Amino acid sequence: MQRFEFPRFEFVGRFARNRGALVGACLILVVALMAIFASVFFPTDPLRIVGLPELWPGEDPEFPLGTDSLGRDILSMIVHGARATLLIGLFASAVATIIGVGVGAIAGYFGGWVDEVSMRAAELFQTIPNLIFVLTIVVILGSTLTNIVIAIGIVSWTPIARMTRAEFLSLRDREFVQACRSMGMSDFRIIVSEILPNALPPVIVLSSLVVAGAILFESAVSFLGLGDPNVASWGRLVGDGRQLIRSSWYICAIPGIAIMITVLCLNLVGDGLNDALNPKLRDR
Amino acid sequence: MSLLSLRDVRVQFNTAGGVVRAVNGVSLDLAVGETLGLVGESGCGKSTLGKAIMKLVPVAGGEIVVEGVDIAPLNREQLTEMRRKVQMIFQDPYGSLNPRSTVGRSVAQPLVLAGWKADATAERVETLLRWVGLPSDAKQRYPHEFSGGQRQRIGIARALALSPKLIICDEPVSALDVSVRAQVINLLEDLKSQFGVSYLFISHDLSVVEHIADRVAVMYLGMLFEIGGRDQIWKSPQHPYTKALLAAAPIANPKLARARQRTVLQGELPSPLNPPPGCPFNSRCPMAQDRCRVEKPVLRPVSNGAQAACHFV
Amino acid sequence: MGGSALPLEITDLRTTLFTRRGEMKAVDGLSLTVGAGETVALVGESGCGKSLSALSIMRLLPDPPARIVGGQVKLNGRDIVPLPEETMLGIRGKEIGMIFQDPLSSLNPVATVEKQIVEVLMTHTELGRGQARVRAHELLELVGMPDAARRLDAYPHQLSGGMCQRVIIAMAIACSPSVLIADEPTTALDVTVQAQVLALLKKLQADAGMAMIFITHDLGVVAETADRVVVMYAGRKVEEASVDELFESPLHPYTVGLIGATPTPGAARAERLADIPGMVPPLNALPQGCAFAPRCKRVMDRCLTEKPNLTVPGAGRLVACFAAEGG
Numbered sequence: 008m009q010r011f012e013f014p015r016f017e018f019v020g021r022f023a024r025n026r027g028a029l030v031g032a033c034l035i036l037v038v039a040l041m042a043i044f045a046s047v048f049f050p051t052d053p054l055r056i057v058g059l060p061e062l063w064p065g066e067d068p069e070f071p072l073g074t075d076s077l078g079r080d081i082l083s084m085i086v087h088g089a090r091a092t093l094l095i096g097l098f099a100s101a102v103a104t105i106i107g108v109g110v111g112a113i114a115g116y117f118g119g120w121v122d123e124v125s126m127r128a129a130e131l132f133q134t135i136p137n138l139i140f141v142l143t144i145v146v147i148l149g150s151t152l153t154n155i156v157i158a159i160g161i162v163s164w165t166p167i168a169r170m171t172r173a174e175f176l177s178l179r180d181r182e183f184v185q186a187c188r189s190m191g192m193s194d195f196r197i198i199v200s201e202i203l204p205n206a207l208p209p210v211i212v213l214s215s216l217v218v219a220g221a222i223l224f225e226s227a228v229s230f231l232g233l234g235d236p237n238v239a240s241w242g243r244l245v246g247d248g249r250q251l252i253r254s255s256w257y258i259c260a261i262p263g264i265a266i267m268i269t270v271l272c273l274n275l276v277g278d279g280l281n282d283a284l285n286p287k288l289r290d291r
Numbered sequence: 292m293s294l295l296s297l298r299d300v301r302v303q304f305n306t307a308g309g310v311v312r313a314v315n316g317v318s319l320d321l322a323v324g325e326t327l328g329l330v331g332e333s334g335c336g337k338s339t340l341g342k343a344i345m346k347l348v349p350v351a352g353g354e355i356v357v358e359g360v361d362i363a364p365l366n367r368e369q370l371t372e373m374r375r376k377v378q379m380i381f382q383d384p385y386g387s388l389n390p391r392s393t394v395g396r397s398v399a400q401p402l403v404l405a406g407w408k409a410d411a412t413a414e415r416v417e418t419l420l421r422w423v424g425l426p427s428d429a430k431q432r433y434p435h436e437f438s439g440g441q442r443q444r445i446g447i448a449r450a451l452a453l454s455p456k457l458i459i460c461d462e463p464v465s466a467l468d469v470s471v472r473a474q475v476i477n478l479l480e481d482l483k484s485q486f487g488v489s490y491l492f493i494s495h496d497l498s499v500v501e502h503i504a505d506r507v508a509v510m511y512l513g514m515l516f517e518i519g520g521r522d523q524i525w526k527s528p529q530h531p532y533t534k535a536l537l538a539a540a541p542i543a544n545p546k547l548a549r550a551r552q553r554t555v556l557q558g559e560l561p562s563p564l565n566p567p568p569g570c571p572f573n574s575r576c577p578m579a580q581d582r583c584r585v586e587k588p589v590l591r592p593v594s595n596g597a598q599a600a601c602h603f604v
Numbered sequence: 605m606g607g608s609a610l611p612l613e614i615t616d617l618r619t620t621l622f623t624r625r626g627e628m629k630a631v632d633g634l635s636l637t638v639g640a641g642e643t644v645a646l647v648g649e650s651g652c653g654k655s656l657s658a659l660s661i662m663r664l665l666p667d668p669p670a671r672i673v674g675g676q677v678k679l680n681g682r683d684i685v686p687l688p689e690e691t692m693l694g695i696r697g698k699e700i701g702m703i704f705q706d707p708l709s710s711l712n713p714v715a716t717v718e719k720q721i722v723e724v725l726m727t728h729t730e731l732g733r734g735q736a737r738v739r740a741h742e743l744l745e746l747v748g749m750p751d752a753a754r755r756l757d758a759y760p761h762q763l764s765g766g767m768c769q770r771v772i773i774a775m776a777i778a779c780s781p782s783v784l785i786a787d788e789p790t791t792a793l794d795v796t797v798q799a800q801v802l803a804l805l806k807k808l809q810a811d812a813g814m815a816m817i818f819i820t821h822d823l824g825v826v827a828e829t830a831d832r833v834v835v836m837y838a839g840r841k842v843e844e845a846s847v848d849e850l851f852e853s854p855l856h857p858y859t860v861g862l863i864g865a866t867p868t869p870g871a872a873r874a875e876r877l878a879d880i881p882g883m884v885p886p887l888n889a890l891p892q893g894c895a896f897a898p899r900c901k902r903v904m905d906r907c908l909t910e911k912p913n914l915t916v917p918g919a920g921r922l923v924a925c926f927a928a929e930g931g
Contacts, residue, residue, distance in 0.1 A: 502877065557800070
């Protein structure tokens with residue numbers, strides 16, 4: 008009997024083979040640790056005025072990344088902002104994944120008119136420009152963190168639904184599903200415990216990319232001044248520095264770079280996951 | 292009472308090109324302890340018929356009777372009861388097991404659905420794996436760690452879980468290598484003598500069917516053309532299609548292969564979307580007359596003791 | 605090129621797969637000759653190296669991971685292993701033709717049958733387009749395509765599997781190659797269509813005197829088509845004999861097992877099929893001695909440590925087995 012490596016180790020090995028993904032994952036880990044231990048590093052409120060306004064990075068060793076127009080510590084704000092930014096990304100992606108997988112699974116498994124209706128609905132969502140749709144929802148429902156997360160989730164679920172549907176379409180006629188049906192297993196159970204685990208790998212890849220997309224959406228919303236005023240996300244920091252962009256451009260640039268690096272890393276991780284989970288590339 | 296009896300079973304699919312009558316009025320009986328071979332070329336409806344019995348495809352007409360009970364009007368609970376009696380083994384050993392379920396979980400599935408307790412299930416799974424000749428540590432491993440033949444054994448263990456009376460084998464050895472194929476055939480025969488299970492053995496491979504079947508049914512474009520004892524069919528086939536099919540099957544013996552006179556059947560299977568009127572075989576039949584192009588033949592007893600559907604035998 | 609050279613003469617062909625899991629000897633020292641008008645069947649189970657042997661002969665190996673690492677393939681007296689790919693382009697389809705298992709995927713789905721045959725003809729012959737079209741029609745008639753004139757304008761998806769295989773055969777024989785390699789040409793076909801295609805191949809071969817290598821796992825097909833049979837196991841030739849001798853008195857325990865495992869219609873019904881226990885070992889985990897030893901009923905101590913070489917037990921026969929040698 009052939010012996011194979013334990014699948015989970017195999018997965019880690021394949022993921023680590025992709026250098027970019029490894030670097031991305033490490034940086035994401037750093038950002039996540041920053042977010043988790045923000046109050047350990049900077050126990051004081053990041054929005055408190057602590058020094059002279061508009062200190063450039065390196066000008067005062069106490070504030071390595073400088074201060075903003077009100078004299079707040081940018082480094083402290085970045086570290087605390089990581090928490091809000093990551094949470095928004097993760098929750099928005101979770102909302103999108105739940106809606107997308109639910110709709111896609113039902114459409115793909117049952118087919119027929121259920122499929123028709125769901126896919127037409129998805130198309131409807133896709134025809135509306137995403138940013139405008141998010142802004143509209145936020146303006147109507149109000150600028151709270153929850154509403155922003157829901158709004159981003161609502162515009163981001165369609166690709167996940169399409170991916171899930173395609174996976175279900177190809178899996179539902181496989182013989183192991185027929186075997187389950189021939190045993191009298193209920194549709195719900197077949198969908199959740201038999202097909203879904205097989206359909207998830209590509210969906211996970213897509214979800215990791217939606218996290219990146221969500222961070223960008225939130226940044227855009229905050230930049231336009233429609234973000235939650237009680238949350239200091241990176242997007243809000245960029246927005247706050249807007250007026251001084253010609254003189255003290257670092258106030259915008261530093262959170263901007265943080266956003267860029269995080270989004271880039273999430274994309275690298277998504278690629279790595281794709282390589283690791285995509286069986287077609289195995290053994291190469 | 293026969294274990295399984297089919298009366299005028301019909302299955303049809305609506306496709307973009309029109310209605311395909313995949314199974315077009317098939318009647319047959321399968322006795323307790325019997326192996327009935329169901330042979331025919333691709334598209335003849337043999338697999339569809341197997342799936343119809345398992346209720347995997349919608350049945351458009353006719354009766355499917357298991358131990359005297361028509362399964363069409365059964366509710367969910369009664370169907371579960373019926374499914375304990377009839378199980379299925381699938382063709383593709385790579386597709387018939389969930390790649391993300393352990394072997395133990397796959398084999399236990401029918402037991403769990405039947406409401407077995409965890410410890411009884413675990414014990415039963417061990418027994419089943421032993422019966423089909425797999426090591427008991429197989430149960431915590433995943434299908435990709437097994438070869439095609441071993442996977443087919445796992446599928447057989449799953450089908451045996453609830454001690455069914457009938458197992459529908461849909462091309463169970465077609466995807467296997469010769470030496471492994473013999474192992475699986477022998478296993479199926481051993482299980483039959485051990486547990487008295489009956490098989491509906493669906494295959495396109497005539498040599499395998501001749502080896503395993505007690506009786507044989509020949510299908511063509513959704514119709515049953517001939518049904519009878521294995522020796523009746525092989526020694527004195529009556530229907531022209533059965534004759535052609537047997538003549539076309541390669542014989543693994545060069546002397547016998549050269550010795551037999553061989554009439555190669557011309558033409559190919561007509562599209563099931565628009566089968567010829569009358570007898571569906573009339574477009575290829577060497578004996579076809581005008582009557583065959585108008586009137587569909589019915590199954591009736593013929594001289595060799597079997598039944599055949601042809602106007603001229 | 606000597607006029608007396610055999611159409612195909614393979615000496616000690618070695619093809620290795622270079623993969624992440626290590627080097628695998630997919631074809632390990634295969635020697636084989638095929639005379640004009642002769643059909644040699646290459647038999648074995650999946651993974652025995654029969655298809656990779658064919659691709660090696662065609663120089664069509666997927667590289668990476670597969671590469672020819674040694675040996676000669678002499679086509680009409682000329683070793684084609686060292687030839688550059690450009691030269692091979694002129695040889696493939698002209699001197700050596702190949703038929704694949706899956707007829708539909710070996711045809712270009714967006715070109716008509718006529719265009720595909722004409723292309724082959726215009727690549728390898730001096731024929732003009734008009735002449736090539738006439739020849740394409742003749743070829744389709746030759747391979748027994750029903751309603752050939754109309755099928756010229758058809759696309760592959762409009763044809764059945766058997767008709768696609770006929771088109772492939774027409775393309776393979778278009779330039780009258782001296783060697784034809786058929787890799788499981790009837791496995792994807794129905795029994796009655798398989799019989800048609802086998803009869804067609806036999807007839808074409810007899811008419812043109814082609815040398816044919818017929819790769820199959822089906823001993824029934826072997827018995828129907830082959831003159832000589834080469835049995836392969838785990839990349840090596842384990843037995844070679846004329847078709848009658850092989851079925852009558854197989855020498856290698858693996859051949860004995862294969863024949864016993866194949867039910868013969870019309871023969872007396874055995875209670876059980878003689879099966880071979882276990883399964884084909886993966887190429888990256890071959891045993892040290894004879895690859896068949898773990899499954900062999902006649903295994904001896906020697907088999908576990910030493911690989912048996914081919915010996916000549918009788919005229920025209922070869923076998924690689926210590927037990928068969930000893931009687």
